Amino acid sequence: MTTHMLKRISIVVAVLLATILTAPVAADGLIVIWDPPDHPQPQHRHHRFAPLEVREHHVNVTIDDQIAVTQVNQTFYNPYQQQLEGMYLFPVPKGVQIDKFSMDINGEMIEAELLDADKARKIYTDIVRKMRDPALMEYVGQELFKVRIFPIEGRSEKRINLRYTELLKRDSAMTGYRYGLSTEKYSAAPIKSLSMKVQLNSAAPLATLYCPSHEVDINQPDANHATISFEQSNVRPKHDFEFFYGIDDSKTSGLGFSVLTHRPETGEPGYFMLLAAPSLHLQEQQVLAKDIIFVLDTSGSMAGKKLKQAQNALRFCLANLNDTDRFDIVRFSTEAESLFGELTSVSDARIDAATEFVDSFKARGGTDIASALAAAIDAQTARTDSERPFMVIFLTDGRPTVGTTDAQAIVDVTTKKLGERTSRIFCFGIGHDINTHLLDKVAEKTHATTAYVLPDEDIEVKVSNFYTKVDSPVLALPKMTVQGAVTFTAMQPRELPDVFKGEQVVVFGRYSGSGDAAISIDGNLAGAQRTLVYESAFAPHEPNSEFIAQLWATRRVGWLLDQIRLHGDSAELRDEATLLAKQFGIVTPYTSYLILEDDSMPMAFRDAPGRAAPKARREAGKRYGEMKSEESGQGAVETASRQRNMQDARGLVGAAPDSAADQSVWLGVQKPQSIARKEPVQFVRGRSFYYNGSQWIDSTITDDEQTKRVNIKPFSDEYFELIDQHPDVAAWLALGDNMQMQLGSTVYNITEVTP
Numbered sequence: 001m002t003t004h005m006l007k008r009i010s011i012v013v014a015v016l017l018a019t020i021l022t023a024p025v026a027a028d029g030l031i032v033i034w035d036p037p038d039h040p041q042p043q044h045r046h047h048r049f050a051p052l053e054v055r056e057h058h059v060n061v062t063i064d065d066q067i068a069v070t071q072v073n074q075t076f077y078n079p080y081q082q083q084l085e086g087m088y089l090f091p092v093p094k095g096v097q098i099d100k101f102s103m104d105i106n107g108e109m110i111e112a113e114l115l116d117a118d119k120a121r122k123i124y125t126d127i128v129r130k131m132r133d134p135a136l137m138e139y140v141g142q143e144l145f146k147v148r149i150f151p152i153e154g155r156s157e158k159r160i161n162l163r164y165t166e167l168l169k170r171d172s173a174m175t176g177y178r179y180g181l182s183t184e185k186y187s188a189a190p191i192k193s194l195s196m197k198v199q200l201n202s203a204a205p206l207a208t209l210y211c212p213s214h215e216v217d218i219n220q221p222d223a224n225h226a227t228i229s230f231e232q233s234n235v236r237p238k239h240d241f242e243f244f245y246g247i248d249d250s251k252t253s254g255l256g257f258s259v260l261t262h263r264p265e266t267g268e269p270g271y272f273m274l275l276a277a278p279s280l281h282l283q284e285q286q287v288l289a290k291d292i293i294f295v296l297d298t299s300g301s302m303a304g305k306k307l308k309q310a311q312n313a314l315r316f317c318l319a320n321l322n323d324t325d326r327f328d329i330v331r332f333s334t335e336a337e338s339l340f341g342e343l344t345s346v347s348d349a350r351i352d353a354a355t356e357f358v359d360s361f362k363a364r365g366g367t368d369i370a371s372a373l374a375a376a377i378d379a380q381t382a383r384t385d386s387e388r389p390f391m392v393i394f395l396t397d398g399r400p401t402v403g404t405t406d407a408q409a410i411v412d413v414t415t416k417k418l419g420e421r422t423s424r425i426f427c428f429g430i431g432h433d434i435n436t437h438l439l440d441k442v443a444e445k446t447h448a449t450t451a452y453v454l455p456d457e458d459i460e461v462k463v464s465n466f467y468t469k470v471d472s473p474v475l476a477l478p479k480m481t482v483q484g485a486v487t488f489t490a491m492q493p494r495e496l497p498d499v500f501k502g503e504q505v506v507v508f509g510r511y512s513g514s515g516d517a518a519i520s521i522d523g524n525l526a527g528a529q530r531t532l533v534y535e536s537a538f539a540p541h542e543p544n545s546e547f548i549a550q551l552w553a554t555r556r557v558g559w560l561l562d563q564i565r566l567h568g569d570s571a572e573l574r575d576e577a578t579l580l581a582k583q584f585g586i587v588t589p590y591t592s593y594l595i596l597e598d599d600s601m602p603m604a605f606r607d608a609p610g611r612a613a614p615k616a617r618r619e620a621g622k623r624y625g626e627m628k629s630e631e632s633g634q635g636a637v638e639t640a641s642r643q644r645n646m647q648d649a650r651g652l653v654g655a656a657p658d659s660a661a662d663q664s665v666w667l668g669v670q671k672p673q674s675i676a677r678k679e680p681v682q683f684v685r686g687r688s689f690y691y692n693g694s695q696w697i698d699s700t701i702t703d704d705e706q707t708k709r710v711n712i713k714p715f716s717d718e719y720f721e722l723i724d725q726h727p728d729v730a731a732w733l734a735l736g737d738n739m740q741m742q743l744g745s746t747v748y749n750i751t752e753v754t755p
Contacts, residue, residue: 029074029090029160031149053077054187055157059179059241061198066170068177069099072162076152079188084152090162091120091142091180098145100163105149112147120144125720132715134737137723137730173207173247174258174275176545181237190234196241197229207248207256208275208504212547212651213239223248223279239652242547248279255279255475255499257534259519261511262548264686266541269489269510271548274519276496277504278474286526287501288473289324290389291343293376296361297396297430299333303363306430306459310395313463314358317393320471321346326388328379329354332372333365334402343379366402370410373425373442377417387524389476389498390423391448395463397430399632400438407438407631415445422477424448424498426470428463429637431455436640437566437631444566447495449648452641472501478523480507485515486538492555492647496521506650508552514540550683551649553584558646561590565627565639582699585681585688588642590627593620602701602740685731689739696739698732701747708746714738722748 031052056075061068078084092098094117101112115123120143124136145162152158168175177198196214200206205223220226228243246258256277263270278286294314298307314329321327326343330336339357344350376392383390404410414425425446427439430453443450453462478496482488491509499505519534560577564570578598581591595601596617630636680691688699701707712718714737723730732741739750 029072029088029162031076031086031088031152033084033086033152052152052187053079053189054191056193057181057191058193058195059197061177061179061196063168063177063198063200065201065203066168066175067165068168069163069165070179072160072164074160074162076158076160078152078154078156078158081154083154085150086148086152088147088149088160089123090145091139092145092164093166094143095166096143097165098162099165100161101145101147102161103147103149103159105151110147110149112145115144115146117141117143125723129715129720132737134714134733134735136734138734140723140730141727171260171544173256174244174260175246176242176244176260178240178242180240187236190236191232193231193233194235194237195229195231197227198243200226200228200245202245202247205248205256205279206245207279208244208246208258208277210244210246210275210504210506210650211242212244212551213242214651216243246275246277255525255532257519257521257532259534259536260545260548261538261542262545263514263539263542264546264549269512270514270538270542271552272488272509272511272538273545273548273551274507274509275504276475276499276507276521278499278501286474287322288389288476288524288527289322289326290391290473291326291380291383292321292390293328293330293343293379293392295330295332295372295376295392295394297333297367297372297398298331298361298363298365299367299398299401300364301367301398301433302430306397307361307363309459310430310463311358311361312460313395313467315355316460316464317467317471318351318354318358320467321351322472327354329357330372330375331357331361332368332375333363335365335368336371336375338375338379342382367396367398367400368402369396369400369438370404370413372396373410373414374417376425377414377421377423380421380423381417386421387527387529389473389524390421391470392423392425393428393463393467394425394439394442395428395430395459396434396439398433399435407435407441410438411441411445414442418446426466427451428453428459428466429640430459432634432637433632434637435631436636440562440640441566447497450640450644452637452644454637454641469503470498470500473498474501474525475499475521476524478521481520481522482517483520484517486511486513486517490552490556492552492559494559508548508555510552511538514538546686547652549686550584550652553580554586554649555647557581557584557586557591558643558649561588561627562643562647565643569628583688585683585690585699587681588646589620589623590639592616593624596620600702601699602697602703682735684735685728687732687741689732689735689741694738695751696735698739698741698747701740701742706745707742709749710746711749711751713752714750719750 033052053076054074055077056073058073060071098114103110121140123144123146124139128134128136149158168177179196202224206220206226209218209220209226209228211228214230216228216230218226218228226245244260246256248256256279258275260273261270294317296310296314302310323346325346327346328343329339339354373394376394380390400407400410404413423446425442426448427443427450429436429439429450432455439450451462451466453459476498478499480496489510489512491507493507496507497505516535516537519536521532523530525532557577557580560573564573574594577591578594580586582595582598582601587595626635627639630639682689689696690699712722723733726743729741729743733739733750737750741748
């Protein structure tokens with residue numbers, strides 16, 4: 001390829017690399033093309049500098065204790081007829097050892113080079129200068145593996161295989177692995193085949209396995225080995241793959257605990273994540289005997305498919321009761337009827353009788369919810385051995401129409417009858433004609449949960465899956481305290497839930513102070529009151545594991561909105577929800593109202609010409625008002641389900657409750673067209689940025705007399721000097737070449753427009 005053809009550099013395929021990590025991170029490779037074609041680009045192009053496609057991206061990882069070997073197989077496709085020349089770049093963290101690299105180039109071996117971070121930075125910034133595209137700034141600070149590629153034949157594929165080894169970081173008993181997957185910005189088309197497989201081998205028993213970034217399959221054949229995997233097709237990944245595993249050092253308790261922290265600034269409260277999981281192979285005597293009441297609505301509205309599915313679900317639950325359990329069944333319509341009238345032990349004869357009782361159900365009559373709940377609580381009142389866990393599975397498809405019909409009165413009576421007794425009333429609302437406030441308040445009072453079965457969902461599947469999770473309690477009624485150098489606040493969930501065999505409890509919260517602390521958990525373990533103590537160190541500054549803050553904020557906002565929905569609005573709830581929604585970019589139809597109404601938002605965001613502010617405010621205000629007032633109907637169920645999902649969020653995928661299109665509608669902005677990222681709200685390196693139709697605006701900008709404003713042209717000498725002085729801004733600048741951000745008391749306006 002001749003030199004006169006070298007016109008410009010275009011970035012073809014890249015993966016976002018988050019630069020604050022718990023474990024060392026490697027990013028997926030990218031290709032820089034020399035001499036892009038002049039003819040029109042394919043119609044499906046995603047980015048003006050992305051003429052190639054990623055056809056396949058397969059990653060296989062083997063982790064032996066803390067040593068991770070990663071094998072990467074990528075296939076790029078040149079959609080043009082022309083032959084191209086380029087350079088393959090693979091950003092890597094410091095300390096990674098490249099073991100093997102292979103590429104098919106006319107059957108010849110090619111030379112590759114591993115550059116340190118300083119030399120790599122020059123390559124990145126040179127490309128950014130020539131391209132006038134800041135996306136590569138996200139890689140600043142990483143070392144670089146590079147190799148020249150020629151030729152890249154037209155209408156052909158180029159396969160690249162790479163293997164590297166790294167030592168993973170272990171924080172106390174928790175170890176993390178991460179791999180860059182965010183290719184959505186640069187691939188000219190969605191990835192046709194994407195897969196990730198991690199084979200984990202541990203000398204010590206594994207306690208906790210947690211993936212905050214993706215919904216993965218976890219197969220654990222024994223206590224020392226696990227396989228973590230997922231496969232997708234025709235996708236543009238949004239998050240880097242991240243996985244954590246904890247070592248079980250409990251020895252005798254049968255429960256493993258792990259704690260991970262994040263603290264971006266010294267002196268500010270930090271964030272923590274606590275994982276609690278039973279050992280894989282618990283002894284039978286370690287599973288607690290439980291008391292359980294199944295309560296089913298058999299009113300006329302349950303006729304047909306709903307009742308049949310509910311009956312199948314109850315049959316499944318009955319067939320899977322443990323031998324040491326006690327149970328009863330209450331069916332209710334115009335009145336409530338108990339099968340045994342008391343909790344009874346499991347036996348073949350009683351299971352047969354219960355099955356016949358379920359088979360006899362007919363859908364008729366009204367809905368007396370108050371009597372049904374009273375019958376379940378009376379069974380608990382009659383118990384003489386109150387140390388056994390007591391739970392109720394309550395299914396209804398309607399609002400109360402018989403007996404006490406006022407929802408709040410039913411909640412008050414139920415709460416009074418329970419008194420100091422510890423019960424878990426798990427509610428299932430079927431369809432849209434239910435009172436969500438009633439079910440949610442009952443579940444809230446008993447520290448349980450509500451699940452909603454939508455009209456197109458299968459009751460049997462949903463209830464059966466839930467029961468499978470709760471049929472074997474291991475630790476009941478746990479209470480957590482912390483002693484030592486730190487204090488816990490704002491836990492989500494607010495109280496530690498029961499721990500069940502095969503399940504993992506995830507708790508997020510804030511902590512103040514720093515140093516060593518002892519976390520004590522008191523509860524019923526193996527039939528006796530026990531105190532488990534877990535010692536951990538809480539750092540004064542820990543920039544890694546930023547996802548902890550995001551997930552805590554998502555759960556917290558979900559809980560705050562639920563408090564507003566169920567118990568009424570207040571300035572304290574609104575102010576905290578507004579602050580967190582703005583800070584972490586948590587945009588829903590309800591938080592957008594709080595964000596839009598927040599007078600502290602930067603003026604450039606509120607008054608940008610591209611925004612349909614009045615319409616957005618009206619729509620957001622309407623949805624916010626409906627959230628507070630609607631108790632029944634499709635909207636109420638969707639709201640309750642959305643906020644339940646937020647409160648239970650375990651991963652970054654689930655933490656984004658609305659699509660980019662929804663964000664655009666509720667914020668009243670246009671989706672960015674000439675920038676790499678699609679969503680008009682981005683949370684990057686601890687800050688949220690909002691796209692106002694023309695610029696990215698830092699949500700932390702303050703408009704006061706002390707604020708100094710500085711204008712800098714993108715890709716100028718001053719632009720790169722700013723990055724040299726403040727390396728952290730590189731990740732923010734990677735959003736685009738037109739933005740405002742604040743550092744200290746200075747607001748930097750990055751723009752070509754001369755004020």
